[in-house]
Amino acid sequence: MTAATNLGFPRMGGQRELKKALERFWSNRSDAGDLEVVARQLRADHWKLQQVAGIAHVPSNDFSLYDQVLDTAVMAGIFPERFTHLPAGFERYFAMARGVAHEGERTGAPALEMTKWFDTNYHYLVPEIGSGQEFTLGSTKPVDEFVEAKGLGIITRPVLIGPVSLLLLAKAKGENFDPIDLWPRLLPVYEEILRRLAAAGAAWVQIDEPCLVTDVAERALLALGPIFERLAGAAGSMDILLATYFGGLAKTLPAVLRLPVKAVHLDLVRSPDSLQEALALVRPDQMLSLGLVDGRNIWKGDLTHALSLAEAAAERLGADRLMIAPSCSLLHVPFDLEGETGLDPELRNWLAFARQKLDEVTLIAQGVASGRTAIAAALAENEAALRSRRDSPRTRSLEVRRRLAAVTPEELARAHPYPVRKAAQRESTPLPILPTTTIGSFPQTDEVRKARALFRSGKLRADEYDAFLKARVVEAIRWQEEVGLDVLVHGEFERNDMVEYFGENLEGFAFTANGWVQSYGSRCVKPPIIFGDVTRRGPMTVDWARFAQALTLRPVKGMLTGPVTILQWSFVRDDQPRRETCRQIALAIRDEVVDLEQAGIRVIQIDEPALREGLPLRRADWAEYLRWAVDAFRLASAGVRDETQIHTHMCYCEFNDIIDSIAALDADVISIETSRSQMELLGAFADFRYPNEVGPGVYDIHSPRVPSPQQIERLLDGALAVLSPEQLWVNPDCGLKTRRWEEVKPALVALVAAAQAVRQRLEGVAEPAPVIT
Ligand SMILES: CN1c2c(nc(N)[nH]c2=O)NC[C@@H]1CNc1ccc(C(=O)N[C@@H](CCC(=O)N[C@@H](CCC(=O)N[C@@H](CCC(=O)O)C(=O)O)C(=O)O)C(=O)O)cc1
Numbered sequence: 140m141t142a143a144t145n146l147g148f149p150r151m152g153g154q155r156e157l158k159k160a161l162e163r164f165w166s167n168r169s170d171a172g173d174l175e176v177v178a179r180q181l182r183a184d185h186w187k188l189q190q191v192a193g194i195a196h197v198p199s200n201d202f203s204l205y206d207q208v209l210d211t212a213v214m215a216g217i218f219p220e221r222f223t224h225l226p227a228g229f230e231r232y233f234a235m236a237r238g239v240a241h242e243g244e245r246t247g248a249p250a251l252e253m254t255k256w257f258d259t260n261y262h263y264l265v266p267e268i269g270s271g272q273e274f275t276l277g278s279t280k281p282v283d284e285f286v287e288a289k290g291l292g293i294i295t296r297p298v299l300i301g302p303v304s305l306l307l308l309a310k311a312k313g314e315n316f317d318p319i320d321l322w323p324r325l326l327p328v329y330e331e332i333l334r335r336l337a338a339a340g341a342a343w344v345q346i347d348e349p350c351l352v353t354d355v356a357e358r359a360l361l362a363l364g365p366i367f368e369r370l371a372g373a374a375g376s377m378d379i380l381l382a383t384y385f386g387g388l389a390k391t392l393p394a395v396l397r398l399p400v401k402a403v404h405l406d407l408v409r410s411p412d413s414l415q416e417a418l419a420l421v422r423p424d425q426m427l428s429l430g431l432v433d434g435r436n437i438w439k440g441d442l443t444h445a446l447s448l449a450e451a452a453a454e455r456l457g458a459d460r461l462m463i464a465p466s467c468s469l470l471h472v473p474f475d476l477e478g479e480t481g482l483d484p485e486l487r488n489w490l491a492f493a494r495q496k497l498d499e500v501t502l503i504a505q506g507v508a509s510g511r512t513a514i515a516a517a518l519a520e521n522e523a524a525l526r527s528r529r530d531s532p533r534t535r536s537l538e539v540r541r542r543l544a545a546v547t548p549e550e551l552a553r554a555h556p557y558p559v560r561k562a563a564q565r566e567s568t569p570l571p572i573l574p575t576t577t578i579g580s581f582p583q584t585d586e587v588r589k590a591r592a593l594f595r596s597g598k599l600r601a602d603e604y605d606a607f608l609k610a611r612v613v614e615a616i617r618w619q620e621e622v623g624l625d626v627l628v629h630g631e632f633e634r635n636d637m638v639e640y641f642g643e644n645l646e647g648f649a650f651t652a653n654g655w656v657q658s659y660g661s662r663c664v665k666p667p668i669i670f671g672d673v674t675r676r677g678p679m680t681v682d683w684a685r686f687a688q689a690l691t692l693r694p695v696k697g698m699l700t701g702p703v704t705i706l707q708w709s710f711v712r713d714d715q716p717r718r719e720t721c722r723q724i725a726l727a728i729r730d731e732v733v734d735l736e737q738a739g740i741r742v743i744q745i746d747e748p749a750l751r752e753g754l755p756l757r758r759a760d761w762a763e764y765l766r767w768a769v770d771a772f773r774l775a776s777a778g779v780r781d782e783t784q785i786h787t788h789m790c791y792c793e794f795n796d797i798i799d800s801i802a803a804l805d806a807d808v809i810s811i812e813t814s815r816s817q818m819e820l821l822g823a824f825a826d827f828r829y830p831n832e833v834g835p836g837v838y839d840i841h842s843p844r845v846p847s848p849q850q851i852e853r854l855l856d857g858a859l860a861v862l863s864p865e866q867l868w869v870n871p872d873c874g875l876k877t878r879r880w881e882e883v884k885p886a887l888v889a890l891v892a893a894a895q896a897v898r899q900r901l902e903g904v905a906e907p908a909p910v911i912t
Pocket residue numbers: 260583585588589591592634635636637638639658659661662663664665708748791877
């Protein structure tokens with residue numbers, strides 16, 4: 140019989156119970172025992188609901204208190220030295236995730252770096268591995284959670300991030316070596332875990348090797364055979380499912396199917412073509428897991444089509460050699476559509492969240508096992524929903540399509556090159572060298588979030604909410620002036636999220652009440668759903684920018700999210716190419732940019748933190764993506780005069796390999812995250828001779844640590860070793876919305892002091908006193 144299976148389930152809980160429990164624990168409002176109770180309950184609830192949905196292989200160890208890569212590093216005893224003095228368990232685990240502040244006798248330790256999980260908006264913590272790294276069994280979490288589920292009567296399929304991906308995702312610390320070469324030292328830990336899982340009664344183990352869908356170095360591919368030989372030996376009679384996802388295996392497929400594993404999972408949503416080849420190559424003793432339900436998007440799947448693929452596979456292999464699954468873990472989609480009563484019913488009928496996707500998986504498996512007639516009613520319902528979406532006039536706007544078709548190449552370029560613009564901008568908006576600024580958001584305090592919640596629930600009138608927000612902007616502007624920042628921001632207090640806010644203000648977007656997806660740790664996002672052609676109803680940010688600018692003589696930055704990031708952090712329609720949707724968003728942002736300029740805003744920032752993450756996982760596909768992504772940014776930004784200074788901002792990833800595309804954006808200034816990787820990134824800017832201005836982040840906003848002026852000065856000196864003083868801006872790594880004012884205030888005071896000290900050294904002149912009004 141064809142098994143309905145799952146690769147991973149969202150772990151936050153339907154009401155984000157895990158987020159709330161974690162934040163209670165971190166703020167000392169609960170203890171470790173309370174956190175464990177919530178975590179255990181969530182695991183139990185999720186295992187049970189998957190079992191009830193008809194999932195035969197329910198995953199375990201997909202749960203994590205912070206991040207599954209961190210869990211795997213801990214399992215393998217990969218503890219950077221700065222954490223080893225801390226007691227093993229929660230204290231060390233959360234210290235690695237969040238860093239520890241320097242306090243009295245206690246020395247601080249920065250957190251592990253955080254970066255994007257492939258092309259998703261999930262962030263993982265990067266394990267740090269030294270060349271002399273010893274690996275030891277640091278935790279038995281996969282076994283403990285298997286035993287926990289077994290105690291509830293559920294034999295789960297434990298999930299492990301595989302050794303190849305763990306090493307490839309890690310960062311080499313110190314000497315010149317490649318972590319993948321350390322696999323022989325790492326394997327005993329995996330072997331021990333597999334032996335313990337088998338002894339505990341696991342029938343299957345799922346080993347995730349998502350790195351195999353990327354351009355993996357030859358030496359890693361060569362290691363695959365010996366690694367899996369040893370893993371299979373340790374697994375004994377327990378079967379291994381090797382899971383690959385987020386793309387196809389391409390040339391690696393034959394080698395993967397030769398490995399001594401019982402089953403291989405393929406992402407047939409991203410790589411439908413690989414099925415034929417896999418069917419031809421799969422060994423007689425092997426099974427295939429067909430990833431037929433999209434784990435990365437929220438649309439109902441075409442079940443008739445999926446069933447056709449599964450039927451064809453069953454014909455070749457026999458139904459018993461198939462598993463039906465989502466394309467990847469369901470971590471990347473919201474929990475349940477059930478409660479979304481606020482969504483328009485027509486649109487709601489087009490959607491499937493994690494729970495609904497489990498039903499799709501079981502339905503396809505049932506169709507293979509019992510034939511189409513057994514599920515005819517469900518298939519007809521699915522077809523009707525797809526037809527309703529395909530035929531809906533709400534998804535198309537002739538006006539948008541006409542306007543896009545008429546875009547000219549001139550509209551993608553500023554009127555003059557950067558040096559000309561720079562002179563015009565200096566004249567119209569004089570700034571000191573090493574100008575100081577922030578990235579846009581100020582703390583989204585409980586007070587701010589509560590006011591928004593009251594407003595949304597009708598308990599606070601619109602005028603009261605507006606007055607509340609304006610008071611926050613006035614405070615923020617006054618405070619920035621007092622501290623002596625040069626280019627000010629209004630603080631983004633009115634925004635729930637930098638993408639959701641724009642989604643709520645654009646046509647063609649829908650938003651959910653509770654469609655949360657984990658972004659990192661306890662932080663979640665509620666991606667809007669792009670279902671139709673995108674247009675702007677009217678100005679989205681102009682009133683806030685105008686209000687803030689009227690309060691001060693210093694320039695206030697207009698603050699927008701860029702088209703690629705809006706695209707990337709939304710659930711995107713799958714009935715037209717992503718680049719078309721991106722161009723539509725770009726036109727809407729262009730109109731906003733022009734409106735901001737007309738409202739007297741001289742500096743406009745268009746954030747594109749997701750530009751890098753949108754890169755296809757295979758290098759061969761990069762050029763095409765970068766072309767349309769860069770064009771979208773240029774379309775959004777190039778409608779302004781020379782005097783208007785365009786900024787962009789990027790964070791959370793490595794930029795070295797796309798530096799030429801970053802330059803092609805032709806933003807006058809780019810602020811970029813660098814502080815966690817100690818300015819490594821700047822090397823790329825220097826090597827490339829990046830022509831425009833750069834603000835390398837000098838304050839790590841992801842950590843509660845407050846930097847000293849001396850630390851910031853050191854970072855600025857590092858930046859000045861590769862950038863000219865005329866190019867350098869001084870700013871934090873990213874927005875300050877997740878920080879508390881108690882941290883932000885001293886940190887920005889230190890940032891301004893450091894900038895002033897370096898200016899004095901460079902110019903040998905005293906600073907003018909800050910303006911206090
Ligand atoms: C910059 N980043 C972003 C990414 N993706 C985005 N879409 N947005 C981003 O900003 N990707 C890369 C990074 C990831 N970083 C972050 C950083 C911070 C967060 C974050 O803080 N998320 C918040 C949720 C934000 C939000 O929408 N808040 C709502 C409040 C909703 C809510 O929880 N309401 C409460 C009631 C409140 C009350 O009564 O007091 C409730 O419903 O229970 C808002 O502001 O209105 C988070 O807390 O997780 C995400 C990614």
